Amino acid sequence: MSQYILEMDQITKEFPGVKALNNVSFKVKKGEIHCLVGENGAGKSTLMKVLSGVYPYGTYTGNIIFNGGTSANTTNGVQKFTGIADSERAGIAIIYQELALFPELTVYENIFMGHEIKKGVTVNWNETIMKAQEALKKVKLEVNPATKIKELGVGKQQLVEIAKALCKDVKLIILDEPTAALNENDSENLLFLMKELKKQGITCIMISHKLKEVISVADTVTVLRDGQTICSLDSETGEITEPTIIKNMVGRDIEDIYPKRPNQKVGEKAIEVQNWSVYDSKLGRKTNDDVNFHVRKGEIVGIAGLMGSGRTELAQSIFGNPKNCKLSGTILINGKEMKHFKHPKNAIDAGIAYVTEDRKGDGLILIQDIKNNITISNLSKLSKGGIINQNDEVVVANDYLKNINIKAPSIAQLVGNLSGGNQQKVSLAKWLFTSPNILILDEPTRGIDVGAKYEIYTFMNALVAQGMSIIMISSELPEVLGMSDRVYVMANGKITGELSRNEATQEKVMEMATV
Amino acid sequence: MAFINEGITLFKKNIREYGMYIALAVIMATFYFQTDGLFMSSRNLSNLINMTGYIAVLAVGMTLVIVIRHIDLSVGFVAGFVGAVAAILLTQHDMPVWLTIVIALILGCVIGLINGFFVANLGIPAFVVSLAGMLIFRGLLQLSLVKTGTIIIPNQAFKDIGNGYIPSLFMVDTFQGLTLVIGVLAIILFIWSEIKTRINNKKYGFEVLSIPMMFIKIAFISFIIGYIFYTLAGYHGLSWTAVIVLVIVALYHFITTKTPLGRHIYAVGGNPEAAQLSGISVKKITYIVFASMSTLAALSGILYTARLNSAAPTAGVMFELDAIAAAYVGGVSAAGGVGKVTGSIIGAFVMASLTSGMNLMFIDVSWQYIIRGAVLVLAVVFDVMTRNKAK
DSSP: OOSEEEEEEEEEEEETTEEEEEEEEEEEETTOEEEEEOOTTSSHHHHHHHHHTSSOTTSSEEEEEEGGGTSSSEETTEEOOOSHHHHHHHTEEEEOSSOOOOTTSBHHHHHTTTSOOEETTEEOHHHHHHHHHHHHHHTTOOSOTTSBGGGSOHHHHHHHHHHHHHTTOOSEEEEESTTTTOOHHHHHHHHHHHHHHHHTTOEEEEEOSOHHHHHHHOSEEEEEETTEEEEEEETTTTOOOHHHHHHHHHOSOOOSOSOOOOOOOOOSEEEEEEEEEEEETTTTEEEEEEEEEEEETTOEEEEEEOTTSSHHHHHHHHTTOTTOOEEEEEEEETTEEEOOOSSHHHHHHTTEEEEOSOIIIIIOOTTSBHHHHHHGGGHHHHEETTEEOHHHHHHHHHHHHHHTTOOOSOTTSBGGGSOHHHHHHHHHHHHHTTOOSEEEEESTTTTOOHHHHHHHHHHHHHHHHTTOEEEEEOSOHHHHHHHOSEEEEEETTEEEEEEETTTOOHHHHHHHHTO | OHHHHHHHHHHHHTHHHHHHHHHHHHHHHHHHHHTTTSTTSHHHHHHHHHHHHHHHHHHHHHHHHHHTTOOOOOHHHHHHHHHHHHHHHHHHSOOOHHHHHHHHHHHHHHHHHHHHIIIIISOOOHHHHHHHHHHHHHHHHHHHTTTTOSEEOOOHHHHHHHHOBOOOSSEETTEEHHHHHHHHHHHHHHHHHHHHHHHHHHHTTOOOOOHHHHHHHHHHHHHHHHHHHHHHHTTTOSBHHHHHHHHHHHHHHHHHHHSHHHHHHHHHHHOHHHHHHTTOOHHHHHHHHHHHHHHHHHHHHHHHHHHHTEEOTTTTTTHHHHHHHHHHHTTOOTTSSOOOHHHHHHHHHHHHHHHHHHHHTTOOHHHHHHHHHHHHHHHHHHHHHHHHHHO
16 A cells, blocks of 8 residues: 555646646655645645545546545546545545634534434434544543534634544545634644644644744645645655745746836835734734834835735724724824724825725625726715716726726726726726825735736836835735835734845745744 | 617617516506506506505615615504604694604604614614514504594695695696696606717717617607606696605605715615725715615605595505515615616506506405515516626
């Protein structure tokens, strides 16, 4: 029998226009802890979705051989999962960052959800509770199985998920960024448990951005970049070190896809934020902790960091605090201290604009046309005596259509029918129409093609040339480095470093972001 | 050929909107033949409009409530309760009619603001809030009439709101002069606005209908307007109820299509998170929409009480469901963000026509419910299917 429990061979997965995985090979030894690392968008999640059957057999090319080809759904040893149910049956359990538990149900109900222990047609609750207790013991979680999930912290919830997996006779557990939402104590517990499971012969794949953790538990580390396997590092040969991993993670030069911007004199501080802390009472934790930063007129400032590092929370808490978090700290606009904005409207009035990260979710009104989306934030500019001048509105919308090069047959096109890049341009147009002084762009080029990216970069350069200040939040390191005059790096809700354009390298940023 | 093609494209593109008008036309034609023309008689049409009035104003308000993804079940008994209050003010406190109406509308507005508080500030589902309101106002309605029983209102001016007609001023043959004049003015206004829109659209390079197609459209709609006014003029003329409904529809149509407030309402309905981040106060919009809803419910109560010339403990039963049905039949989307005030009015008339026509045909009430239910679900199925196709 092979020493590998899982062999993924030359996996290629394409989405319209993008090769998310390109000939990826990925082998996991039986009973090891295998860490999968890479930047956002490197293809880690896609690879795991291929493995777990979210993308069923036939939608990708390449072969998966699991457990020597002994489980169901195989032809000539090649695994053919048609859905998650198949991969679960074969003994693969995937635990996502967003836990899939039912908060209002008890621990034991959750553990056996979907594979209840039955006696005839009814559930055998006694047996269920007993088995649940055993499983909880295995993951070293000391709680009453009758506790409701919502009463447990995130760390304990994660353990319940693992207990749930163990009850399904699992051979391979995949943990997707398991410690992202955990505090240090809980993280250590979890890592310890992973080592325990290893002793029991269970194989773990962990996706993580926290390199220190990776180094402490990994037997093997596989690095993905741009949908390709870059290397596999082995702990026995002592290859697993932070510099090696980072070098392999970023290892590409910034291509010449960033339009040059003439060296520009930057002006006064347009916005300065001091001692900024944000407490989200729904999450029960601080999403930002003592953040200090400023942006000058005519400057593009990048905010780098991994997902979940508190960048979007920072932007939104400044921009009128739509989630009603508890705020403390000071905002100065043009050197003048402002009250905390209670509603995005106040922030807009103060000259701030915020292009959201999730344009479909909270950026645009997809069921309305381009014109209505562009003008919605500043209808008063078009109105006289409470009536919208719809002729002027058409002129305005057509101007933006032309100037920002939104590719659509007319401004009457529904925004929902546009491509991602054009939607992003509509978003941009909408905010430019509010004539802001400070423009916050949250992941401005996520999910859009290279051409549209270039157009947006060019546009940003033109805006700062007119004296606007731009804050660009981005997970794409090359973009941050290619566009920013200065870079702040965030991790765990704090700013962990500030780098000038000359100082900033991918390695340095990545180091600060993975603290 | 190009002309026919244009017609087909136009029809396909606007099938959702036209579907409703076609449905109304089919229903009316069916009843016309089934009742030997009785259904389309001046008298019946006039009655139909008066009978629909108090549901129509509710449907207008309900459109906006559903557009912002909420619902208001309390409107029926709010109407009943406010009607009873109006009756008490008129009969027991000898208040003038105008003051009674003002107080009733303010009362409605306050009720709406209270609903809005629960929904917008406390985040309680509108379904629950308005269900509670439904029970509470039913109780208040009965309580307010417990001593007197049904109150008869001996006031001609108030009665005229629900049963009276505008003065004729002069007669043209056997026709009411003023009604004819208003009808002609309405047609002129319609043609003028069509031409103006066309000129504007052309100026901005928008697609416009071909000349013959536009001519047909103008001729067709002018004919409908003309026919309705001509028929009404042959009876007592335009009723005050019809005037009130027309004013409300015109006002709400104006607000929803021409003002920032209207845009904000549809933005909140289309994507509340995006609306919030666009600087729109979702809370404020929720308050406004609920206040407008209950104010219209108060108006509905006045129309109903005036029509019956009395306030009864049973007033308001099922109004909310009729209004919601009218809105859905009129193309308002249950998912929010989509729906026109004018559509809901047509929806209200579709539902009222069914009742009226089936009454004239002596169809059993049980069957009337079944048929109206079937029409409601068919209308929504049609709406959903055409919507999916459009994608």
